[in-house]
Amino acid sequence: MEAYLLNLGVLISLYAILAVTLNFIMGYAGIYSLAHAVFFGTGAYAGASVALNFSASIFVMVPTAMLCAAALSLLLALPALRVRGEYFVAASLGLQVLAVTVFAEWKAVTGGIGGLIGIPPVDIAGFEIYSPGSFFILSLVTLAAVVAITRLLVRSSFGRSLKAIRDSESAALAFGKNIALIKTTSVVISAALAAIAGSLYAAYMSFINVESFMLDTSVLIMAMVIIGGTGTQLGPIVGAALLLILPGALSYLSFLPQTEIGSIQQILYGLGMAVLMIFRPGGIVGRGRAETGEGEA
Amino acid sequence: MTMNGARNAGETLLEIRHLEKRFGGVKAVADVTMDLRAGIVTTLVGPNGAGKTTLFNLITGHLPRSGGSVRWLGRDIGGLKPYQIARLGIARTFQDLRLFSEMTVEENILTVMEPNALPFRLSGPPLKERRARAGHVLERTGLADKRAVRAMDLAYAERKFLSLARIMATDARLWLLDEPASGLDPHSYELFLALLREEVSAGVTVCIIEHNLDIVIGISDRIAFLDHGRLLADDDPKTVLEDPALAAIYFGDRS
Numbered sequence: 435m436e437a438y439l440l441n442l443g444v445l446i447s448l449y450a451i452l453a454v455t456l457n458f459i460m461g462y463a464g465i466y467s468l469a470h471a472v473f474f475g476t477g478a479y480a481g482a483s484v485a486l487n488f489s490a491s492i493f494v495m496v497p498t499a500m501l502c503a504a505a506l507s508l509l510l511a512l513p514a515l516r517v518r519g520e521y522f523v524a525a526s527l528g529l530q531v532l533a534v535t536v537f538a539e540w541k542a543v544t545g546g547i548g549g550l551i552g553i554p555p556v557d558i559a560g561f562e563i564y565s566p567g568s569f570f571i572l573s574l575v576t577l578a579a580v581v582a583i584t585r586l587l588v589r590s591s592f593g594r595s596l597k598a599i600r601d602s603e604s605a606a607l608a609f610g611k612n613i614a615l616i617k618t619t620s621v622v623i624s625a626a627l628a629a630i631a632g633s634l635y636a637a638y639m640s641f642i643n644v645e646s647f648m649l650d651t652s653v654l655i656m657a658m659v660i661i662g663g664t665g666t667q668l669g670p671i672v673g674a675a676l677l678l679i680l681p682g683a684l685s686y687l688s689f690l691p692q693t694e695i696g697s698i699q700q701i702l703y704g705l706g707m708a709v710l711m712i713f714r715p716g717g718i719v720g721r722g723r724a725e726t727g728e729g730e731a
Numbered sequence: 732m733t734m735n736g737a738r739n740a741g742e743t744l745l746e747i748r749h750l751e752k753r754f755g756g757v758k759a760v761a762d763v764t765m766d767l768r769a770g771i772v773t774t775l776v777g778p779n780g781a782g783k784t785t786l787f788n789l790i791t792g793h794l795p796r797s798g799g800s801v802r803w804l805g806r807d808i809g810g811l812k813p814y815q816i817a818r819l820g821i822a823r824t825f826q827d828l829r830l831f832s833e834m835t836v837e838e839n840i841l842t843v844m845e846p847n848a849l850p851f852r853l854s855g856p857p858l859k860e861r862r863a864r865a866g867h868v869l870e871r872t873g874l875a876d877k878r879a880v881r882a883m884d885l886a887y888a889e890r891k892f893l894s895l896a897r898i899m900a901t902d903a904r905l906w907l908l909d910e911p912a913s914g915l916d917p918h919s920y921e922l923f924l925a926l927l928r929e930e931v932s933a934g935v936t937v938c939i940i941e942h943n944l945d946i947v948i949g950i951s952d953r954i955a956f957l958d959h960g961r962l963l964a965d966d967d968p969k970t971v972l973e974d975p976a977l978a979a980i981y982f983g984d985r986s
């Protein structure tokens with residue numbers, strides 16, 4: 435039981451990092467990305483490769499993972515953000531589909547469908563972190579750091595620029611904001627921070643393959659943000675916890691036919707999301723706002 | 732001092748030459764040639780749909796022009812992006828305000844002083860100074876006790892003043908104001924005029940779109956009259972206002 439809870443705690447922390455970093459662009463810059471699992475995966479593969487071939491030190495693994503994801507996100511953001519925001523969703527979906535193929539086929543780096551196995555545990559200054567308890571603490575601390583960084587950014591002049599662009603692009607332009615550059619920067623930061631979760635995930639699981647980084651993961655992360663509350667500090671964490679606890683909790687309800695648990699889960703998700711969006715469009719943590727700002731002409 | 736009359740025009744800030752904008756078959760702006768000179772308050776008048784807002788959008792780069800040129804201090808700014816034009820010192824308000832509606836009043840002001848694209852400060856004054864300046868602007872526009880309120884929660888007149896406060900916080904030399912006084916009650920309207928007068932005497936050059944003739948008479952050094960995209964007059968207020976042909980167009984269209 436304790437192992438089960440610790441494992442759940444680790445996964446919630448790592449997914450919360452993903453949700454918090456996606457919320458950073460969704461909630462504050464109004465950029466909707468369906469490619470967040472790609473940066474999660476890039477972080478995981480890059481971190482795993484470094485750990486397998488070079489060093490499992492967290493100070494090598496994590497920065498490499500961040501750099502790789504940041505570079506990849508630039509490839510998405512540079513062309514996609516020159517045009518209007520709506521196209522970003524489509525472009526990110528394209529990247530997601532493309533990346534799954536690459537993850538599955540690029541055997542030399544990703545191990546192909548079989549994935550990478552025997553990834554060593556992460557090493558912090560000579561201490562290997564492999565017990566679930568210590569890894570849980572590591573992932574919690576990392577989550578706290580990511581939350582602190584995004585919070586700092588959101589409250590800085592950079593965060594104000596993001597919110598200004600979200601509220602009115604034309605007014606932001608009229609006050610000298612280089613929208614494409616600001617949005618690109620936010621996407622790069624978001625991707626780099628998501629890659630931290632990826633590299634820790636690889637070290638924690640010691641095995642990764644493409645199945646963890648497919649479109650359904652991107653959708654799951656987005657659902658975590660929306661259900662928890664887009665543009666709130668706590669929402670993405672609540673959303674991540676809820677969506678990861680729910681499957682386990684359902685399997686404890688013995689009156690449910692256990693063979694159908696998967697479909698029941700999907701039905702509950704769908705219903706829950708629809709009901710939530712009707713009654714609390716701002717998410718669980720968000721304020722239920724009926725009014726919206728004046729639209730763009 | 733009044734804004735009318737006796738001041739000498741300074742250098743030409745903006746030179747508009749044969750500017751044109753077509754929307755499909757409609758010429759929203761047709762062959763407009765005019766200068767905006769430092770220190771001069773130019774009022775842009777004309778019936779609804781005359782092309783006034785479109786002219787602003789062409790100057791600020793929010794719309795691509797179909798023909799003609801715009802020069803800022805002698806330099807062609809036609810190919811620049813709106814944010815680049817803004818950084819040259821041309822600020823504007825919007826007819827529909829376009830406040831940063833989910834941000835607080837203070838954030839609305841702070842952010843216009845922060846055009847940086849990076850998550851750290853490369854240039855410009857430190858936050859403490861920006862805060863102080865924002866506080867000063869909010870004080871002057873009567874919004875000081877609303878600084879923590881979201882823009883969308885403000886009353887109508889307060890929103891208009893926030894729109895003005897936003898450009899007061901910039902260092903722009905030229906202000907393009909799109910109907911900033913429309914719908915203001917008499918008290919707000921007096922405050923607005925007083926603020927505008929202060930800014931003009933502090934060196935800001937203003938081009939303002941306005942329908943209310945009392946306001947037009949009260950503030951203009953020059954009146955430019957636009958109709959169906961054409962500039963029918965660009966002269967001192969007396970000449971324009973006393974032209975019976977223009978009055979016929981203006982009042983005819985509005986009835």
Ligand SMILES: Nc1ncnc2c1ncn2[C@@H]1O[C@H](COP(=O)(O)OP(=O)(O)OP(=O)(O)O)[C@@H](O)[C@H]1O
Pocket residue numbers: 754757759777778779780781782783784785786826
């Ligand atoms: N983006 C656009 N696309 C198509 N037509 C447009 C666009 N913007 C303006 N127009 C048209 O151009 C003409 C001029 O519009 P504009 O908004 O510049 O008028 P205006 O003088 O500001 O009027 P008002 O006093 O009502 O604000 C109108 O016929 C309008 O319908």
Ligand SMILES: [Mg+2]
Pocket residue numbers: 783784785826909
């Ligand atoms: Mg207009």
